[in-house]
Amino acid sequence: MPEGPSIVILREQAAAFAGKTILRAEGNTKIDKDRLAGQRILALRSWGKHFLIELQGFSLRIHLLMFGTYRINERKPDAMPRLALRFDDGAELNFYTCSVKYLEGVLDDSYDWRTDIMSEHWDGTLARRRLRAMPEALACDALLDQSVFAGSGNIFKNEVLFRVRVHPLSLIGALPDAKLRELVAQVRQYGAEFLVWKKAFVLKKHWLAHTRRICLRCDIPLKLAHLGKTHRRSFYCDSCQQKYLVLKAPGARAAADA
Numbered sequence: 001m002p003e004g005p006s007i008v009i010l011r012e013q014a015a016a017f018a019g020k021t022i023l024r025a026e027g028n029t030k031i032d033k034d035r036l037a038g039q040r041i042l043a044l045r046s047w048g049k050h051f052l053i054e055l056q057g058f059s060l061r062i063h064l065l066m067f068g069t070y071r072i073n074e075r076k077p078d079a080m081p082r083l084a085l086r087f088d089d090g091a092e093l094n095f096y097t098c099s100v101k102y103l104e105g106v107l108d109d110s111y112d113w114r115t116d117i118m119s120e121h122w123d124g125t126l127a128r129r130r131l132r133a134m135p136e137a138l139a140c141d142a143l144l145d146q147s148v149f150a151g152s153g154n155i156f157k158n159e160v161l162f163r164v165r166v167h168p169l170s171l172i173g174a175l176p177d178a179k180l181r182e183l184v185a186q187v188r189q190y191g192a193e194f195l196v197w198k199k200a201f202v203l204k205k206h207w208l209a210h211t212r213r214i215c216l217r218c219d220i221p222l223k224l225a226h227l228g229k230t231h232r233r234s235f236y237c238d239s240c241q242q243k244y245l246v247l248k249a250p251g252a253r254a255a256a257d258a
């Protein structure tokens with residue numbers, strides 16, 4: 001699944017389409033395509049895993065889901081696009097196997113940019129506050145929670161938890177404050193590195209835990225298990241990634257009250 005940095009790359013690659021007027025829209029999406037003809041693109045934006053084409057009074061939201069792809073000024077052979085935007089200068093944007101949706105009104109009313117891990121408006125303090133409000137969440141679920149870390153996906157989850165030495169089955173409310181702070185900071189840090197490595201086609205080379213078999217710190221086999229609410233693959237070390245399970249007082253009280 002394309003994670004936040006990959007959508008930033010898409011946004012950058014499509015930047016030249018800002019200011020262009022859509023000639024017509026094609027593709028097998030169910031949305032009203034006629035509405036797009038004659039619309040001028042105001043801006044290309046992104047929030048987490050959403051690619052956003054901002055128009056006058058409404059926007060297009062494109063989510064590449066698990067297997068979505070795109071082509072700019074070229075087409076995938078033998079594939080029907082979900083949405084294809086054609087422009088009068090011959091340029092085109094083609095999206096495949098994705099979800100396409102209209103968002104009405106102004107984009108700034110639809111999104112809180114502070115929760116986008118790749119945004120200049122990212123707010124780590126807000127992320128920590130939201131994490132503290134979910135003390136019983138598993139670390140592996142929290143890293144995938146788009147209301148906290150918009151743009152973070154399974155690679156982020158595995159890499160960040162390995163870096164900060166937190167076991168994926170830890171309870172968020174049991175993490176010491178300093179560890180929670182480190183975790184949030186590492187999401188942002190890894191996002192910046194992911195973007196650089198992805199652009200240089202060396203992302204996989206830098207994976208420390210994701211799809212790896214041996215712990216680089218302990219030289220023992222990494223565990224692979226489908227953990228948490230999403231049952232997505234977790235790669236982790238049982239030895240150097242600590243399992244924090246004892247909720248701190250406020251969280252513990254909340255749990256008792258529940």
Ligand SMILES: [Zn+2]
Pocket residue numbers: 215216217218219237238239240241
């Ligand atoms: Zn280890």
